[in-house]
Amino acid sequence: MTRPKLRIATTSLAGCFGCHMSFLDIDEHLFELVELVEFDRSPLTDIKHCGPCDIGLIEGGVCNAENVHVLREFRNNCKTLIAVGACAINGGLPAQRNHLELGACLREVYEFRDGLSGGQVPNDPELPLLLDKVHPIHEVVRVDYFIPGCPPSGPTIWKFLSDLIAGRTPRLTHSLMHFD
Amino acid sequence: MPGIERCVSEIVTRHGADPSQLLQILIQVQDVIGYLPADCLSLIAEALDLPRARVEGVAGFYSFLHSRPVGRYRILFSDNITDRMLGAPALMQALCSKLWVEPGKLSEDGLVSITTTSCTGMCDQGPAALINGRPVTRLDHRRINEIAELVRQQVPVSAWPAAFFNVEDNIRRRDALLASTAAPGDALRAAIRVGREGWLTEMERSRLRGRGGAGFTTAVKWKACRDADGADKVIVCNADEGEPGTFKDRVLLASHADLVFEGMTLAAWATGAQKGFMYLRGEYRYLLEHLQAVLERRRAAGLLGAGIRGQAGFDFDIDIHLGAGAYVCGEETALLESLEGKRGTPRIRPPFPVTHGYLGRPTVVNNVETLAKTTLVALEGGEAFAATGTAQSTGTKLLSVSGDCAYPGIYEYPFGVSIERVLEDCGASDAQAVQAGGASGVLIAGYEFHRRVAFEDVPTAGAFMVFDSGRDAFEIARNFVDFFAHESCGFCTPCRVGTSLLKGYMDKLASGHGAKPDLADIEWVTRLLKNASHCGLGSSAPNPVIDTLVKFRPTFERRLESLHFEPAFDLDAALATARRITGRDDAAAHLDRKKETQR
Amino acid sequence: MTRRFMFDGQPVAFEDGQTIMEAARAAGHFIPYLCWHPDFPPHGSCKLCIVKVGGRHVSSCALPAKEGMEVESNTPEINAERRALLQMLFVEGNHFCPSCEKSGNCQLQALAYELEMTSARFNHIFPDRPVDASHPDMLLEFNRCIFCELCVRASRDVDKKSVFSLTNRGIHKHLVVSAESGRLGDTDFSRDDLAANICPVGVILRKRVGFAVPIGQRIYDEKPISQVSMEAEK
Incomplete structure (x- = not known):
């Protein structure tokens, strides 16, 4: 009896897509993976909105309003939601702005920087507004699992996913556990 | 600044340039200068030959020491739940707006600063405040108006109406101790008559247990100290009555100080100690002069000093040390650290103070009430003392009754008195709960009012706060959580971070962002606090939350916004800065949780 | 016997x-x-x-x-509690491992690996304690402090300099250096002090030795802390 394929969605919020690149580093396991799963919203498919899924993989932290919408869409549709990488887990590099006041930060970048005379902070309604702090995703929605690393290595991602797909609670052994 | 230099040098000299006097020196220097500027800390460090960082470490530990200027009028509103129930927050707000100052900030002219402080021990006559260290009781809007006027006209606090500073004893029920008519020295005479060994035997027979909360048998402590190596033993009276809702020691110190000092002297007789300290909480500093006078009188009467009551070799005297706003110093090893002029961080035990206490010397640390009770043992004999009370809790207990009752004040009962009886006596007709033992104690619900005050049932250090049916148990617990987060010394991980996390969860629920899983998180954090904390402060910090979650759970549940998940912060508010900077206010410039339903 | x-x-x-x-x-x-x-x-x-x-x-x-x-x-019970204590330490500081020179040599991180802590679980406090780069050889990144006081004790008891102390209390407790300016450069601290070499995390760091050993080849990248720590015992 063949099991129905699991549906997976992936996205990057305030991240660098490094975790997605690492995902591709599972190399030949990709062939095994496509036997077991199919992709919903993901940079791999270019599907724009997430439908009902079994697993959602989130890279990056939450830095703006759009991140919040996307994250909620994933949470609403994915039975299992996974934070992938340092930024999703603790805010990561983008969160290093958290000790700065957002207004001062924006003005520094758009108004006061050398060579930017008369500049102003962009206010196009198309652009998502920034939150005053960058948050890990578990501070905005409920998260089921976390895959640490910056990025997590291909083998780490593969071990985690293969455990999950097989119905085992995923565990990372020492060589697969990294925060850097 | 030569002025500062002279002031520091004088004060340090007065204390014999003894580093163990550091806290006392800091308090006195601040008295003169108003706060403790950085250069002043350097001068003190130099004068005491201490590393500067250590001086800064100590100065930063105590709430009543300031590294930045505070107002010439420094007004601290007592923030116990009983003060809050009597309207303290609104009164503080009113005073702030009258004097044009924000809570916690210094007014621009440097005239006044207004903020809150932990319970000042005036719960029976609140709402209360400390103004330049002096307690002002029974605040109401009229008094607040008068205070605002006095501050505006810059009338010195010493010239304010005496009625403001009136502190009543409010003794409502007297039993063996409070009805005692013994004259100073009577108990000592009795104890000297039976000899040091005989006196300790009487104490053993009395089975007197510590009234500070833990209930350790006093005679065992004294004996262990007497038998410990080292001839230079020390008796410490713990008068750091910081437990919110407790004020019995205040009354003993104000009106029965002789009994307390006599108790310390009796402890010295039993252990052979020659040195005694009273560690008086900063909030009770207004009693210092009176206590010094009592000591002076006792010295003159031959009840302190060399050859007490003519007994050769019975030499004992007492110094009073001030605390400076740190609840944790009520923990006996933290108190000893503070007495040595250090940060009030509890020590690792063992070794215990009876063998390694003040400066490593064998030390007895007893509560004010415990020491006063030893005079009864001396006068009546151990067996007679043990005849009152219950099997495991002999004698009487002073209760500090406050909250929703007609007659708040001090009630002395034999141990074993039921909660019901106390409620009846204090005129609490509509009680739904009683917090016995203060913030770290037990919350007793209505169905438990038959329970009895005794170590074997409801132990209490003396607080008895009554809450009527109009009160919200969640807000009571939240007040205590705030208290512990403020008072954690920060030494160990679970208490330093756990009390702060707990405060975060309670604030989250209070602001309407609660979700069901938060309750599980709260329970998990309380468990860590209980199991892993370094001292009693941390392990008892979660008590109010644990009790309230068990006995008044619906007060938590009705605050839940979601059964699944809710962020701890307001997402839409988190966009406010960006909206302001960009001038946007379109639909996409807001985040509405309700529109995006969550599973 | x-x-x-x-x-x-x-x-x-x-x-x-x-x-x-x-x-x-x-x-x-x-x-x-x-x-x-x-x-x-x-x-x-x-x-x-x-x-x-x-x-x-x-x-x-x-x-x-x-x-x-x-x-x-x-046991699962005790290890779960230890993991939660680690999570508390992670949220009260700013432990962004990828940018920390101590990563791979950090005992806090290594214990998190050991106890399989994959996230900090609680809400981050995001402290804001300024970095002190005033010393010619050493750097202080206070946001990573776990208050173990090893530097305090080493400087006081071994180096006899008492360069460090903790001040304030509760969640506001923080490390200070023994100078009126508050700057490490104004103390007699030296890179050869024991206190300069004892920090289990990334607070007290040497300047100009950044990433001499690549990430991935450091002490706890190679072996779990349970093994490294016990080898020292032998």
């Missing part, structure tokens, strides 16, 4: 005055710790070394071993 106690069901011999931690280590059992150090008296602040003795939690670094004790250490 040798005296023994039971450690996770196995007999462990001990000598008078030995703590549970010392005896367990001598017998080859690893107990997690951060503030404990073999050359210093027990401190007992991190609480990572909690064990259960007769149903009560105690700090194994501080409690003297006693004949017949039954000690539980490597």
